[in-house]
Amino acid sequence: MKKNLLLLALTIACAHGANDAPFAALESVSGERFAAVANRIEYQNMMLLPEYAVTARHYYLAPGDAWLAHVEQGDNAARAWQGKRKLITSRSADSDRIEWWTDDARQRAAALIMSNEAVDNRGNHLLAWITLSPAQGRQDAEAVTQAMLQALAQRDSARMAALLYVPAKITNHTRYRHALQQCLRPHLHEIGDSEALREDGHSRAIRIHMQRADGTRDATLPLQKSDDGYAFILDTDAFSHCQKKHPRRPRRR
Numbered sequence: 001m002k003k004n005l006l007l008l009a010l011t012i013a014c015a016h017g018a019n020d021a022p023f024a025a026l027e028s029v030s031g032e033r034f035a036a037v038a039n040r041i042e043y044q045n046m047m048l049l050p051e052y053a054v055t056a057r058h059y060y061l062a063p064g065d066a067w068l069a070h071v072e073q074g075d076n077a078a079r080a081w082q083g084k085r086k087l088i089t090s091r092s093a094d095s096d097r098i099e100w101w102t103d104d105a106r107q108r109a110a111a112l113i114m115s116n117e118a119v120d121n122r123g124n125h126l127l128a129w130i131t132l133s134p135a136q137g138r139q140d141a142e143a144v145t146q147a148m149l150q151a152l153a154q155r156d157s158a159r160m161a162a163l164l165y166v167p168a169k170i171t172n173h174t175r176y177r178h179a180l181q182q183c184l185r186p187h188l189h190e191i192g193d194s195e196a197l198r199e200d201g202h203s204r205a206i207r208i209h210m211q212r213a214d215g216t217r218d219a220t221l222p223l224q225k226s227d228d229g230y231a232f233i234l235d236t237d238a239f240s241h242c243q244k245k246h247p248r249r250p251r252r253r
Helices: 002-013 031-046 064-079 135-139 141-153 157-162 173-190
Strands: 027-029 052-063 084-086 097-102 109-118 124-134 191-199 202-212 215-226 229-232
Touching: 027 031, 031 052, 031 109, 031 124, 031 157, 031 173, 052 064, 052 157, 064 084, 064 097, 064 109, 064 124, 135 229, 141 157, 141 191, 141 202, 141 215, 141 229, 157 173, 173 191, 173 202
Parallel strands: none
Antiparallel strands: 027 052, 052 124, 084 097, 097 109, 109 124, 191 202, 202 215, 215 229
16 A cells, blocks of 8 residues: 555656656666667657657566566556556557557656567566656756756666757767767766756756766766757767767668
């Protein structure tokens, strides 16, 4: 009973946050451990829901033959915020399994995705519970700032990459952000405290205190408005592994 009340309190209190992980019986794992699969199942399947942006994610190891049971757990978790399961089209027979839920106002949503292949020698698949918010939230500078501060505090390279500015010349945003995540990973242990820099009450940048082998230094990520909304410009002097990690455009055949 206390656990259910805590879950309900968390889902109500977090306007843009995640639901408390609803799969307590499964083994929780870090997305970094299965980075290639985690990135693929998220970015490929989120293309089916372009009107939403990822706000948080939880990963689990799950047996592939228990998909319907996992979906029922998703139903129970979404019920706390009046979420209802919706139909997703454009799926092929060999694709990952995915279901999603949203409330009637489409202000809260969640997706459950299972990889189509096993990820360990026990036959477990990667199960992702992803919480979503309307993509227009990126038009709010303060919301984007708070999301990045949380991603930095959690050392979440995927969310950091998703909130970084993509140059206009880049056509494949998903591939670019995947490359960003890869080059951010070696710097995660260097990230210390971070703080928002404001001017006239508005967010302008984030300052990150970094603990490097050659001493401490500050990195600044300026906030910039683009056609996609607000995003942060990466300080490549501080995040040096990202200086030459920009992906090339795929060749046409």
